Amino acid sequence: MAENEALFIDLDTSRCTSLGICEALAPKHFEVQDDGSVTVDGEPVSDEDIADVRNAVTSCPTEALKLITK
Incomplete structure (x- = not known):
């Protein structure tokens, strides 16, 4: 991850x-x-x-969550 990038949560509704x-x-x-x-x-x-x-993302049974960089 680049120095100025941050992690955000992506939710697939x-x-x-x-x-x-x-x-x-x-x-x-x-x-x-x-x-x-x-x-x-x-x-x-x-x-x-x-x-x-990260625990929440990996625990989602429908895989609706992921971490993305912006």
Whole structure:
């Protein structure tokens, strides 16, 4: 990853089934809304949060999440 690039969460809403595993594992970055949809905060993933976010990404049973660089 280049020095000025940051990691962001990419959510494929067509694959997401709103189980809430991501929210349970990384609540700073994911939220299940009242209507059942999942939202991502859109902020770069900090070094402090990367382990939790990676765990959420790899734990998603529908593979709706990935980390991307911008």
